[in-house]
Amino acid sequence: MSNAQALQCVRVRLTINLHPSRGTDALEGVRDQLSALLLRWNEGLQGVPLTFSEERIINSMAAIHSYFPFIQLEASASMLVFRPRLDMQLCGTVIRVGADYLGLHILGIFNAAIGREQIRDDLRYRPQEDKWQSRTESIHSISEGAQILFTVTGMQTDGGISSCSTCS
Structure with a gap:
């Protein structure tokens, strides 16, 4: 018996706001943000992310907000998402x-x-x-x-x- 039909691998693109202290290792900051999404319902993904891999920073030039001191960058990752559907x-x-x-x-x-x-x-x-x-x-x-x-x-x-x- 398998639950494979409820698991989907999706590629996601995210806007990440990093604290300046994470500026020296932005990819590690992205991993921290992705880890915070795991095992919690995510409305955008319509499921619960279980794991992530192949995380990347998409833009090499990060923006700094004019109203709060966070570094904004675009990142992507592959995520395994638990997505049960009605009648499944x-x-x-x-x-x-x-x-x-x-x-x-x-x-x-x-x-x-x-x-x-x-x-x-x-x-x-x-x-x-x-x-x-x-x-x-x-x-x-x-x-x-x-x-x-x-x-x-x-x-x-x-x-x-x-x-x-x-x-x-």
């Missing part, structure tokens, strides 16, 4: 089992939740075993550590932190 099927690892939900991790980083109303009708919660088990096929159950396929029904972001709404 993803795979998650169950990390929590409750009477009214399943908690999942996607790629070991992102949270997702499947509420009771989204869990298939033939599954019932068994509290003594902390799992959801099929009523028709007793061999079929969902417990911590299980990998399950689910469909993305929504995305929420709060303070740059994102999570998926799902259905099983």
Whole structure:
């Protein structure tokens, strides 16, 4: 089971404002700014950047703002972005089992939740075993550590932190 369809490599171009103390190594300052974007929802990228590479300063002549003392330059980088879309099927690892939900991790980083109303009708919660088990096929159950396929029904972001709404 793969989540590759939710990962995209994109080339981005950014305007970076560097503090003058970073002027001696502007590329390192660009890396710091790019690092600050990682693992937080980015509206412009419509996803969550996971890594960056091939970072470059595009212009060799940086501008200094007339109203505040920052060096403005253009930079580019390749970024791997997690971009789940509505109705996309993803795979998650169950990390929590409750009477009214399943908690999942996607790629070991992102949270997702499947509420009771989204869990298939033939599954019932068994509290003594902390799992959801099929009523028709007793061999079929969902417990911590299980990998399950689910469909993305929504995305929420709060303070740059994102999570998926799902259905099983």
